[in-house]
Amino acid sequence: MHNFDYHAPKTLDSALALLRDKEDGKIIAGGMTLLPTLKQRLAAPSDLVDLATLSELKGVRRDGDEIVIGAMTTHADVAANADVQSLIPGLAHLASVIGDPAVRHRGTIGGSVANADPAADYPAAVVALNATIVTNKREIAGDDFFVSLFETALERDEIITSVRFPIPERAGYEKFRHPASGYAVVGVMVAKFGDKVRVGVTGAAGSAFRATDFEAALEKSFTPDVLLGIAVSPDDLLSDIHCTNEYRAHLVNVMARRAIAAA
């Protein structure tokens, strides 16, 4: 690990000030990706600004038709939250299958979403539930947030404060776990809002995307079987040492059908 200066600001404003002032400052949330990267000496930030002390960024609450999750809320807390469990059980399930218990007790929703790992679980929910990413500056629609591999719409001096999830009529998440890392080889969340359906896919491509062909079919009939025969093109999907793009394309369909069954 290279040397860096560590800061634990007491307020969001001082965190932002540090981020602006330091030459190559970086935010650390749960550190589930950043810490291993630092240990492998693959990153060398001048300063780390830790958000762990900002209690204002923690917690889950209901706000009308939405569940609002503070950016520094851990996956374990989301999974165990009674409101999430009763109002968006698919989201509680998603949080409960991220990584392993150690990751779930350190990793945070804000960190996961901001990092935009193509194999992370939360992006599927952000896309499928049409979540709003709330930052210190603005609100970003879920559809506009993920730009590409590890790249989001966030600006340099922008910190996610919460994620607002509209409460759907039904939603389900199913994932195919990578046997080594536990990441999503393919993860699909399907959400139904009245006669509208949204399908968010993670793991399969450079960033999370909506399976619009599936959505159109599901809006006619919200049953797993309507997706049989709707092939996913492997062309833009990832192919690596673990899985080919053809297998991922196949799994998108399978996971989507199972997500519907679980919804």
Place this chain on the structure above:
Amino acid sequence: MGQFGIGQPLRRKEDPRLLQGRGQYTDDVNVEGQFWGAFLRSPHAHADILSIDLEAARAAPGVKAVYTSADLDADGVPDMPCEVELADLAGAPMWKPMRPILARDRVRFVGECVALVVAQTQKQAREAAELIEIDWSPLPSVADAREALKAGAPILWPELGQNTPVHWQNKPSLEADAAMAGAAWRVDVNIINNRLVPAPMEPKAALASWNEQEGESLGKLTLWAPTQGGRKIQANLAKRYLRIAQDRMRVISLDVGGGFGMRGQTYPEYVALVWAAKQIGGAVKWRADRTETFFSDYHGRDQVNEAQMGLDEYGRIVALKIHTLVNLGAYMAENGPRMPIEGGGRIIPCCYHVPHFYFSVKPVFTNTVSTDTYRGAGRPEANFLMERLMDAAAEATGLTRDEVRRRNFITEFPYKTPMGYVIDSGEFARGMDEAMRMAEWDTFEDRRAEAYSRGYLRGIGVAAFIEAAGGRAPTEDMRVRAELDGTVTIFSGSHAHGQGHDTVFSQLLNEFLGVEPARVRLVQGDTDVTPKGSIGTFGSRSSMMGGAGIKASCEKLVAKGVKIAAHLMQSEPDAVTFSEGVFHAGGSEMSFTEVATAAWDATRIPEGMTPGLDEGHNFQREAENFPNGCHVCEVEIDPETGIAEIVRYVAVDDCGAVLNPLIVHGQVYGGVTQGLGQAMIEHALYDAEGQFVSATYMDYGMPRAHRMPFVEAGFNTVACRTNPLGVKGAGEAGACGAPPAFIGALVDALRDYGVTHMDMPATPEKIWRAIYGAQFDTQKSDGIYAEVT
């Protein structure tokens, strides 16, 4: 005897200490004023080193020294040899390269040590290592053994001119060819046995310390490192590399977090570190991170097997021909090419009588980490191949899988194998029957049909296997000493790194001396303290070698104790008996502890007798032993995802007399887990550029507890006839039985899809492709049969 003796399921007495963090691992040890070492490793699979600029590294903060091969050469430190001698049929010896401790002029795999930086802190050493500037000239590389044999492949050793250093054969193939020609059935099996990393829980670490305080004549080098015994490493380091008397070198490995056969070797890091410690006259510590451990520990398996077996009209084997390629890596590790020929060769062709056997092996150099002994060391590969052949034979002949095995099992013992080894005992059919009974084989078709009705594919596999236990070294040195406080100390040549020796050896002392396990102390892993003839633990040898050494030591203790007891009880030695920890003479009796305490008092023992009950024994074995067994695995496949779940697993083992069933079952679970890891997810994968692309736990699939099946374990005990305790090894059996049992079950589940074999690891995608294969190009192996004949 009693609740603590042989055969009792005593719980592991070492666990509270280890689980509460009171173990003493290498990284727990620090020496005042120690420096830290960091190795600069090659980022290239194959490259010439045009120049090395050490200036910036030497000038970096805290740096004490930076060493390269030039420094070792200047001091006359020799390169590392392979210890294996082989010859082809004409008698021409195998060509052997030497491995430089630090790369000289050229690197041949990613991760090869190039330079050692010694600095005041670990961070300084690592940062300085990054400042070393090397002008590389990359060369073409090859990682796959089959590719390395093709015309035009990059050549690892220009002085050899090809990538195979010997073509070893057990005999000409004429007889086997003739028998094969007359066979009623012929089956072919082609297998890739995947490369694995040993993945011990404890990453590699070492601390080398030169201590001159005791003066020129007593000064000593000490190496703390996670070894499997250390005596051989001590001898190598002292005599070969440092050219000092063996006892001037001390190797300490008190607790070790997993060995698996990969921690018995004299690694180049150890040589460089002890040499550096001597150079600077101080201590140098090194701790590898996990990825560095992936590159530093030798790898396992990585064979390609192509075999043809002929059977007569009754389904009896008439001939077997095997062609094996073993990927050596870039250099020949200590035991490298021994794996198929002697590792697997000790048992091949496994549980079956084969009248005409032809065996051809080509070791192959590639730009990868060297391969060496890993849990089973050639026997899992041999058993996997034979069991795939037996399943193919069942398919060809129409016999059931158990019947074709039954018709070919070795049934008369002692049995001399085609390779000349003598198996003393076994009841293979009985073990298979028991495993199938436990697994409810008879009613499997009902379960298959029920699974099918739910949309799942269910299959069952059976695998008989045989092992060879005892390791190469035919001796082990053990010592047992009764202390004044009623405790007994074992000075053990055997070395536990997970096996539970503290528990089992305590049971032996309870059996032979009547001492409670709580009063037995096990001392191991320090060459200054353990007997000088000690060897260590590998090849599932400790129950036989260490156990027999303890038994004989105890017999000597009792014999002496009888004389002392007779003296004290004013009786004749002939009239004294010893049982359950008590010496009896007529109506008198003395406990072992009373006699042991008296034994150290020169005034209380017979005149002329040396005080103390302190006896050692160097056990020399008559033969190795041959553990064997039969595993049955049942899987259920989700055809949509290709995920295979193991729904039932039965392991019936013949490991001879059982000293502690709990420990044996633990060994079997561990072995099964490693075997299933190989079969399901583990793969040390190199890409076309020779980069090791699965060198982290994010990419290298380790078997996790929650995915492992409950193992129903049973025994088919047949006492070994060639050692005093009647024991057979248990440590490696599971790794032999699990891969063929699992793959056999998969193939059975997929039989309707025309699947006859699946290479390991059988990942969900491979299984899915087998089911939906017609839609996509499937990877086909080229086959090596034509090239190696």
